[in-house]
Amino acid sequence: MPTLAMAQDDIVLKLPPPQTPRNTSLVDALKARKSSREFSGKSLPPGLVSSLLWTAFGVNRPDSGKRTAPSAHNWQEIDVYAALPDGMYHYDAVAHALRQTVPGDLRRLTGVQDFVERAPLNLVYVANLARMTDASAEDRTFYLAADAGFIAQNVYLFCASEGLATVVRGLIDRKALAAAMSLRLDQRIVLAQTVGYPAG
Ligand SMILES: Cc1cc2nc3c(=O)[nH]c(=O)nc-3n(C[C@H](O)[C@H](O)[C@H](O)COP(=O)(O)O)c2cc1C
DSSP states (O other): OOOEEEETTEEEEEOOOOOOOOOOOHHHHHHHOOOOOOBOOOOOOHHHHHHHHHHHHOEEETTTTEESSOOGGGOOOEEEEEEETTEEEEEETTTTEEEEEEESOOGGGGOSSGGGGTSSEEEEEEEEGGGSTTOOHHHHHHHHHHHHHHHHHHHHHHHHHHTOEEEEEOOOOHHHHHHHTTOOTTEEEEEEEEEEOBOO
C-alpha cells in the first residue's frame, strides 16, 4: 500500500488519486459483470485500490460531499471497511484514505467461504444506524440493504471493467465479525464483497 503516515496510534494509508479506469463502455462492463469465487492471492496495486474505493462510495461532488452511490435521505449510512492482510481499515471518503481500525488479518472472518482468506481484499459494508435519523426500524432495515446494494453494484461494474474477480456476500458470521471489528451496537454488518485477480 502507498504512503504510510503514522500519527500517534493511528495508521492511515493515504490513497493515491483515483486512476482513470480503463476505457470500458458501460455496456461492455454490464456484459462482463458476474460473481466469481476463485481468486489469486496476488495483492492489488494501491492505484487500483484507490480507484475501487472511490468507485464504491467515494465523493464525486466535493461541493456537496455527495457520493458515487445514492443513499436514502442522503444519510450516507454505509461505511466501507477494507480487510487487508495487515489489518481492517475504514475508508474515509472525504480524505480518500484508509484508516486502520483493527490490526491483523481479519480476512478469514469476513465470510464463511474458503476463498475469503486467500483473496487480497474483502470489503465489508457496515450500516451506521445512528445516521438514519427519524426512521422506523423497518424503514432502516429496508434502506440500509438497498443502499449497500448500490455500492456493491458499483464495485461489480468496476471489477468487470478492470478484469477483476468479485462476489458480494451475505453469508457472514456477523456476530463474530462485529466482535473482531469492535463494532458498536448501532453498527450493523450488511454485506461483504471479495475482490481480487481471477485465479489462474
Ligand atoms: C444480497 C446478495 C447476497 C449474496 N451472498 C452470497 C454469498 O454469501 N456467497 C456467494 O458466494 N455468493 C453470494 N451472492 C452472489 C449470488 O450467488 C450471485 O449474484 C448469483 O448466483 C447470480 O450470479 P451472478 O452474480 O454471476 O449473476 C449474493 C448475492 C446477493 C445479491
